[in-house]
Amino acid sequence: MANNTKSGEFQRQQNKEEMKKQLISFATMILFTILAFLIVGSGIMSKMFAIPLLLVLALIQVAFQFYYFMHMKDKGHEMVSVMIYGGVWAAILTVAALSLVIWW
Amino acid sequence: MSTLTAQKTSFAAVLWDYLTTVDHKKIGKLYLYGGAFFFLLGGLEAVIIRIQLIKPENDFISAGLYNEMITMHGTTMIFFAATPLLLGLMNAIMPLQIGARDVAFPFVNALGFWLFLFGGIMLNVSWLTGGAPDAGWTAYAPLSTTSPGHGVDYYVLGLQLSGAGTLMGGINFLVTIVNMRAPGMTFMRMPLFTWTTFITSVLILFAFPALTVGLFLLMFDRMFGSAFFDTALGGNSIIWQHLFWIFGHPEVYVLILPVFGVFSEIFATFSKKRLFGYTAMVFATILIGFLGFMVWAHHMFTVGMGPVTNSIFAIATMAIAVPTGIKIFNWLLTLWGGNITINSAMLWALAFIPSFTIGGMTGVMVASSVADYQYHDTYFVVAHFHYVIVGGVVFGILAACHYWWPIMFKRVLNEKLGKWAFWNFFIGFHMTFFIQHFLGLMGMPRRYWVFLENQGLDLGNLISSVGALFMSIGVIIFLYNAIYCWFKGDPAPQDPWDARTLEWAVDKSVPYYNFKQLPLVRGLDPLWIEKMEGNGKMTPAEPVGDIHMPHGSILPFLMTVGFFIASFGFIYQTVNDIAYIFLFGGMGLALGCMLVRSLKDDHGYHITKEELEKEAD
Amino acid sequence: MSHDHSLNPEVMPQHPEKATLEGKNKFLGLWFFLGGETVLFASLFGTYLALKNSTAGGPTSQDLFGLELVFLMTMLLLTSSLTSVYAMYHMKNNDFKKMQLWLGITGLLGIAFLGCEIYEFYHYIHEFGFTFRSSAFGSAFYALVGFHGGHVLFGLCWLSAIMIRNAKRGLNLYNAPKFNTFSLYWHFIDVVWVFIFTVVYLMGKVA
Numbered sequence: 001m002a003n004n005t006k007s008g009e010f011q012r013q014q015n016k017e018e019m020k021k022q023l024i025s026f027a028t029m030i031l032f033t034i035l036a037f038l039i040v041g042s043g044i045m046s047k048m049f050a051i052p053l054l055l056v057l058a059l060i061q062v063a064f065q066f067y068y069f070m071h072m073k074d075k076g077h078e079m080v081s082v083m084i085y086g087g088v089w090a091a092i093l094t095v096a097a098l099s100l101v102i103w104w
Numbered sequence: 105m106s107t108l109t110a111q112k113t114s115f116a117a118v119l120w121d122y123l124t125t126v127d128h129k130k131i132g133k134l135y136l137y138g139g140a141f142f143f144l145l146g147g148l149e150a151v152i153i154r155i156q157l158i159k160p161e162n163d164f165i166s167a168g169l170y171n172e173m174i175t176m177h178g179t180t181m182i183f184f185a186a187t188p189l190l191l192g193l194m195n196a197i198m199p200l201q202i203g204a205r206d207v208a209f210p211f212v213n214a215l216g217f218w219l220f221l222f223g224g225i226m227l228n229v230s231w232l233t234g235g236a237p238d239a240g241w242t243a244y245a246p247l248s249t250t251s252p253g254h255g256v257d258y259y260v261l262g263l264q265l266s267g268a269g270t271l272m273g274g275i276n277f278l279v280t281i282v283n284m285r286a287p288g289m290t291f292m293r294m295p296l297f298t299w300t301t302f303i304t305s306v307l308i309l310f311a312f313p314a315l316t317v318g319l320f321l322l323m324f325d326r327m328f329g330s331a332f333f334d335t336a337l338g339g340n341s342i343i344w345q346h347l348f349w350i351f352g353h354p355e356v357y358v359l360i361l362p363v364f365g366v367f368s369e370i371f372a373t374f375s376k377k378r379l380f381g382y383t384a385m386v387f388a389t390i391l392i393g394f395l396g397f398m399v400w401a402h403h404m405f406t407v408g409m410g411p412v413t414n415s416i417f418a419i420a421t422m423a424i425a426v427p428t429g430i431k432i433f434n435w436l437l438t439l440w441g442g443n444i445t446i447n448s449a450m451l452w453a454l455a456f457i458p459s460f461t462i463g464g465m466t467g468v469m470v471a472s473s474v475a476d477y478q479y480h481d482t483y484f485v486v487a488h489f490h491y492v493i494v495g496g497v498v499f500g501i502l503a504a505c506h507y508w509w510p511i512m513f514k515r516v517l518n519e520k521l522g523k524w525a526f527w528n529f530f531i532g533f534h535m536t537f538f539i540q541h542f543l544g545l546m547g548m549p550r551r552y553w554v555f556l557e558n559q560g561l562d563l564g565n566l567i568s569s570v571g572a573l574f575m576s577i578g579v580i581i582f583l584y585n586a587i588y589c590w591f592k593g594d595p596a597p598q599d600p601w602d603a604r605t606l607e608w609a610v611d612k613s614v615p616y617y618n619f620k621q622l623p624l625v626r627g628l629d630p631l632w633i634e635k636m637e638g639n640g641k642m643t644p645a646e647p648v649g650d651i652h653m654p655h656g657s658i659l660p661f662l663m664t665v666g667f668f669i670a671s672f673g674f675i676y677q678t679v680n681d682i683a684y685i686f687l688f689g690g691m692g693l694a695l696g697c698m699l700v701r702s703l704k705d706d707h708g709y710h711i712t713k714e715e716l717e718k719e720a721d
Numbered sequence: 722m723s724h725d726h727s728l729n730p731e732v733m734p735q736h737p738e739k740a741t742l743e744g745k746n747k748f749l750g751l752w753f754f755l756g757g758e759t760v761l762f763a764s765l766f767g768t769y770l771a772l773k774n775s776t777a778g779g780p781t782s783q784d785l786f787g788l789e790l791v792f793l794m795t796m797l798l799l800t801s802s803l804t805s806v807y808a809m810y811h812m813k814n815n816d817f818k819k820m821q822l823w824l825g826i827t828g829l830l831g832i833a834f835l836g837c838e839i840y841e842f843y844h845y846i847h848e849f850g851f852t853f854r855s856s857a858f859g860s861a862f863y864a865l866v867g868f869h870g871g872h873v874l875f876g877l878c879w880l881s882a883i884m885i886r887n888a889k890r891g892l893n894l895y896n897a898p899k900f901n902t903f904s905l906y907w908h909f910i911d912v913v914w915v916f917i918f919t920v921v922y923l924m925g926k927v928a
Binding site for chain 1: 732735739749752753755756757758759760762763764766767768770771788791792795796799802803806807810813814905908909911912915916918919920923924926927
């Protein structure tokens with residue numbers, strides 16, 4: 001029993017560390033969101049520059065969601081990664097087709 | 105349990121059992137019955153088409169009815185015959201091949217079946233309510249958005265239901281294969297049929313959502329006045345084509361990959377050799393799955409996407425011939441030097457190689473985007489896809505039926521009848537479709553109701569129609585064989601083919617828990633390894649113990665009935681407000697069942713060790 | 722009844738959501754489902770991108786969108802993502818009460834988000850006459866954002882069902898996977914929203 005509580009203590013500590021990382025990623029996501037809204041709201045950037053930047057900010061946020069909030073960085077997520085990246089690949093093809101090879 | 109099942113059970117009891125079953129073997133059988141029914145229906149429609157085209161300017165059926173026939177033939181065969189028959193085989197066999205007692209989500213598996221069945225019924229109800237869908241199985245907008253009546257509405261909702269069911273089936277297979285393999289069954293020891301089931305499920309997972317969205321857009325346009333495909337309000341009908349084929353092309357690999365697995369099993373078993381190039385076969389399967397997603401626009405070469413896009417898709421399409429070629433050669437090399445038995449299953453498999461190769465060759469021809477401007481929408485294309493789908497998928501399903509019948513129905517199919525069925529169907533198939541290549545090259549367009557006299561098309565169409573007769577005879581003989589063996593056949597012996605893989609290690613009574621003790625897998629072709637080492641049967645990986653099983657449930661059936669009723673509500677709310685009762689009532693029933701499923705704990709039950717030991721006696 | 726005991730162990734394992742085979746299956750099944758959902762939303766995004774300029778003379782994205790409301794909605798949903806992380810943190814520490822509390826906050830934020838979205842749609846329809854039927858752009862906009870909103874609504878129903886069902890009996894190995902799959906689903910909704918506010922609202926405003 002004592003052993004259990006000890007490992008439980010260790011586990012709690014681990015979870016706490018993990019939570020700290022989650023908070024940092026949350027802060028970053030909020031920051032990026034504010035940045036994205038500022039770019040558009042202030043209108044300081046040209047379209048050519050703003051759109052790629054907005055997409056990059058979104059991608060980083062999404063990576064935080066997947067890897068930290070949804071724990072895709074942890075062990076035991078290999079098959080999960082395969083399927084998510086498969087979905088992302090199919091998604092890229094779909095979006096590319098519908099935005100590039102649409103014939104008017 | 106055993107005393108219960110041994111008793112003669114009433115019809116009502118059997119019906120209730122099947123309505124509530126979550127057993128993958130029973131669901132597999134249900135899929136086969138449902139798929140066979142729709143196969144016959146689609147076949148009947150094909151025969152009607154061929155009768156109409158037997159002579160020039162025939163008036164056997166009207167032009168409108170002809171459009172409904174071709175639409176329903178294509179839709180039924182792809183979505184409600186080929187796909188469910190394959191899902192049935194996967195359900196019945198795959199868990200046994202990996203040494204699992206069950207699938208990962210038995211409840212969802214049952215739901216998937218019922219959704220398929222009611223989707224098929226939904227589609228065919230349209231015959232009785234004023235006309236079937238008539239915009240072709242591809243339902244291109246704006247033809248489909250402007251088609252009068254409710255035919256296309258039935259198409260949309262029927263496919264939406266069954267598509268959801270197929271998606272669930274796919275996820276279920278994926279999780280089953282990843283999580284529930286027997287001890288020692290590593291990925292690179294999985295039989296090819298399991299591998300192809302896995303890759304097929306991946307394709308289902310990524311392809312069907314595109315269809316779901318496409319069907320929603322079509323539904324919104326037809327029933328809720330949106331403007332996705334309405335050019336007057338800025339819509340674009342090419343979106344439908346893209347979404348349909350982003351789904352549609354992977355779908356043809358969903359159909360063909362499982363039968364590649366079937367043939368790999370059959371060639372190895374009846375050549376008494378390990379499958380040649382197992383690793384190459386696995387990677388070829390993965391590669392076909394991967395490339396299969398990047399070629400959809402080859403269906404749209406004549407749309408006007410521009411030479412760059414056309415070239416990219418042409419090259420990607422041709423690239424698929426490489427892994428397919430690897431597979432063909434591996435099968436030939438499996439046969440080479442083998443101790444070959446030729447029976448019905450093997451006949452279908454042997455006939456598949458040249459038939460499918462012809463289909464593959466014409467595939468590369470139509471993949472050449474420049475030449476495709478000539479082939480597009482002619483009978484050449486019709487011949488091409490019937491060579492791959494009949495010569496590949498249908499041959500494969502029939503081969504698999506002969507091969508796995510002893511496991512699924514505890515009978516060995518009659519060899520003599522099997523051969524009669526084969527030769528009729530095989531000759532009929534080549535008669536029907538080989539000549540269509542030339543009809544197409546001579547310029548006969550597909551989907552035409554009549555053709556004119558003395559344009560060089562008369563004889564070819566006649567031959568083609570006679571071929572369809574032979575194919576019908578073949579199918580009838582096969583059915584007779586199945587029914588005959590059901591009533592008159594002897595119980596199948598254990599492992600009648602002296603086979604290699606794990607499904608043949610299951611006791612010939614095929615208990616509902618599959619394996620009393622999970623087997624220990626020591627390599628590829630695990631049963632064969634044990635045979636070669638003189639054990640004859642699998643070494644258990646665990647002592648006899650309690651087995652955990654899921655409870656049956658009527659909820660999947662009720663949920664589907666709810667969606668089915670709601671579908672009618674969706675269709676008829678455009679004409680009558682009473683339909684909203686059906687819409688909300690049906691949705692309420694379906695969502696209510698989901699809520700019950702979520703709130704009611706379902707821990708399943710245990711078969712105790714004592715029961716298992718008693719059963720052995 | 723041996724299994725009842727095994728679902729309520731004296732010491733909760735490190736990952737209660739993945740301690741049983743059912744839990745592992747649910748975990749993987751939901752992830753795979755999200756892989757499929759990726760393509761579903763990609764199809765809707767693609768449709769939107771293809772039709773975003775097809776306004777048929779009606780209001781354009783620049784006329785319509787107001788960044789203040791979208792910013793508020795984004796903050797609500799992002800925060801709800803963090804609160805569900807907190808809930809899962811407490812689940813791993815086997816603190817059921819706190820888990821329920823954080824899940825409750827998640828739900829409230831979700832409701833607030835949905836409320837904003839309904840207000841937004843109402844605003845577009847009544848102020849601009851911008852509807853699902855008015856132009857291809859309208860159809861595509863409402864389809865994409867509405868599908869996301871539908872996912873939020875479904876998530877809220879799901880959340881309330883499992884919260885109420887398990888309110889009295891605490892955490893065990895049977896319901897832990899359910900809470901965990903919900904939280905994964907909720908994060909995914911947030912992922913989709915990140916793309917919606919970027920691609921639909923911000924890029925629509927910038928254009």
